[in-house]
Amino acid sequence: MEQNRQYTVKELIGRFLPYFKPYYKTLCLDLFCAALTTICEMILPLIIRQITNTALQDIALLTVRMILGLGFLYFVLRVIDSIANFYMADMGHVMGAKIETDMRRNAYAHLQQLSNTYFNNTKVGQIMGRITNDLFEVTEFAHHCPEEFFIAGIKIIVSFIILAGIHLPLTVMVFVFVPIMTVVCRIINKKMRSAFIDQRHQIGELNAKIEDSLLGQKVVKAFTNEDIETQKFEEGNQKFLGIKSYTYRLMGLFSTSTRVFDGLMYLTVIIGGGFFMKYGVILPGDMVAYVMYVSALIATVRRIIEFAEQFQRGITGIERFVQIMDADVEIFDEPDAQDLENPKGEIVFDHVSFEYPDDHNTVFHNLNLKIRAGEKVAIVGPSGGGKTTLCNLIPRFYDVSGGKIILDGKDIKKLTLKSLRRSIGMVQQEVYLFSGTVFENIAYGKPGAAYEEVREAAKRAGADEFIQNLKDGYDTYVGERGVKLSGGQKQRISIARVFLKNPPIIILDEATSALDNESEYAVARSLHELAKGRTTLTIAHRLSSIKNSDRILVLTEEGIVEEGNHDQLMERGGIYCQFYRMANEIK
Template structure:
């Protein structure tokens, strides 16, 4: 945990001036605290016992002034540290969010969305205790403790030495309580992440939940996760609650013994009454900073559990890296080549020795059973993943040697599951080209056959379409996505099951929009319904990660192979296959 602790503190380094201000205020707090306690001895011995009213009045005023200055120092330290801590937390959260954005897609297949939300919100929030409580209590209070100890030794070194020894011994149980809280906190954060995950899944999948009448079951799952988190929280509460009275009880025993010892010293004239009263009062004042250090230690142990989970994500570096000498990809001119490309998810082989050339302007359809690697094949082109072996070239350039930005700027994607942001129609269409003019946005929408339905929305292009576009139908969402691709105007286009989940009317409109989108572009089309790819320039049939068949629709039907069999099952054109076979 020491590594995470030190690493967290580094986020405070950019705010040295605020830290310096906080340190000055902490020092002044300890100084004024010690001086206010030091005034008690002369107040009793000189002011009260000797009846010096002027000195009594002067010392009372001094105590008031010192406490006011102490309060101002405390205020300044809290404000300086809060400002530095909040800024550091904001930096950590920004860094974590940005880092997650650049992690490869395979990372998101392994992690639940709710868990990632918990890391960014709850875990980073806990780290604030390291950045603020540390300086507020772990540094300020020991300074106050040091001032009080100096005062105690000045009054009576014997009692001070014994008192200090007892406080040192008290560190051991404090440490044990802290270690226990740290262990429980780590488990609790995992449970809280599960709670976030259930919330995220239940809100995102509310339609499915309602369709299957599973509301009560989801509520029960949420209740159970909450219950687990609650139990762990109560363990922390009980540990904290036990630590304070346990330390107070031990302190009370020691205090009683100290009273007996000090009282004897006063009776035998070895210590003046003012000194004894001052010692007892100062020792009582020592309890508060020690208690705060104990509590701060517990809170920091909790916060360290959060920091471990945050750094676990930050230490996962993207596998897809640009070389230092990466170049800009020139505008696409000739061809795309897959050269001996293989790919595996961990140990599961998905693609094997793919060799494929796609000419500029060609419409290539990729078909085959589910799970044979169709989507993986096209996802390698924009480098969502890198091949396990082999490479991909665009106009003879290995795409790993060009910048990701210049590569992806030349590729458009329209997927089966359209993702739209909780924003206006205009901003969703212009997502790939934020500086697009109003005229360009409208022209793109018209080309996608989306303009008419957009104008019927309550605020037209300024209508907020809801999270993931929930206010739109499937066909409308898909046409917005197509308009987005048209506006981006990429020379290479990937269509991944773009019409798979639409009704006939929506499919007709979307296909018209896609025809417009595909004009004068190089297109890679994935489709389960073979009737949608019969007009492609070329079709490849994938099976078990390999290209099994290749050709035009008519050529593949004549072969009477896997493609023909699948087509016959889907479309029922057995006669066509038979007649073509006889011609062969």
């Protein structure tokens, strides 16, 4: 499903309503309190009307008992109103915050299930904006949306009933403006929603730009391109200003149009009510009640107007949330998937074809390959030949377009993702360390591992010595993405992580190509130790590191064009031999 598909308000409300289900008791009590506060507010004009009409009829009828009785009634109503209002402000907002939390949890859980294709085509800044800033608006929306519309409904209906009971023609004259105002507001609201969508998208673009620039700040400084980055940011910033200015213009139009209708309603009461009172059709107290109820009605309309911006922000946030939730989960467990038990590591590519699902770029077609359990296989070939893609198909980072991959005699699509990926360890050229300590990053390979297990894994990876020399040893903070460590240190920590995981299958994706000679030697020893007794697939540009592989595959756009060990391929004098000689000439 398209990430930027637009939904109707009805669809979005329908998707949002189920989030109220766990809190329906809180919502019902919140709406009950809203009804109490509304009723308390609407009784005041009746009290004033009663006092005014009684006094005009005969001042003697306005007794102390009546005045104190009505005063006591109003006091009780204000106490009820205060208690109800406190509950609405407290538990109503907490309910909204809980709904926001539930939505963010669901969005994050769904993101964890999405395939590499989604993340390849979506900026991280946009994703972060959707699950943080956009959902901030949901707290207020979840609380105020049902509350404000419920209160407005009660006020409009009750006001109409009471005023119609006083004088129906004047009531109809006043209320005739309500449907007209509703239509005008709806037209402007539609434009406001579009503007808010653009605003949210642009702030996501700004977030993505800031993240990209800050993460690449070393490159920016190295090329002295600070001015260029500032200019790029300013272009986005000015675009955001333009969108926001247009939004405020619409809001101004919205507010002005409602003020015009306010004036027309008051004008109707003044002229119509004045004539009706002049000819004795309504009493002065009735006129006072009319003014108070129309004031209350207009105040309600103004609250809805003020809420309109919040409503649009909330709806926009819900829409961007729904777009995440509707992103297709392309890689998932089949209904009959089973856990992989006691994996040995035999891998078979059976007539496998693959093309990327987003651009349909074909990588290989009808590929056949068998890797025996415990065999060390190296894959070489020109860039774009599909080496990394082939390895990414084994843990199902992508699904094959045709054919099947078989692990220990079972189609990997018939295995649960968790058990499949638990059986595979990956060491990549681009090491990702999480912001935290050395210990936490190694322990990521086996959550809950004891200190002794982590240290043993580090020793086997050749990392224990340098870790002990760090300022705080295993408790040393590595910085964001491990920036405080060298490339070789980060790589050995990632290898220690795989040692701790202890999988039967290892995939080494150019694990040493970005290292200096000294670091490469240290990491190569760690990788040699890691590969013992395991099925190992190695992708390498430095061919000297794979000379001792059991089998070397040369993968090109035509598929596997050469196969054999180092000596056999050198004797053949084909592509591998050319690559190897070119590498030696470069040295």
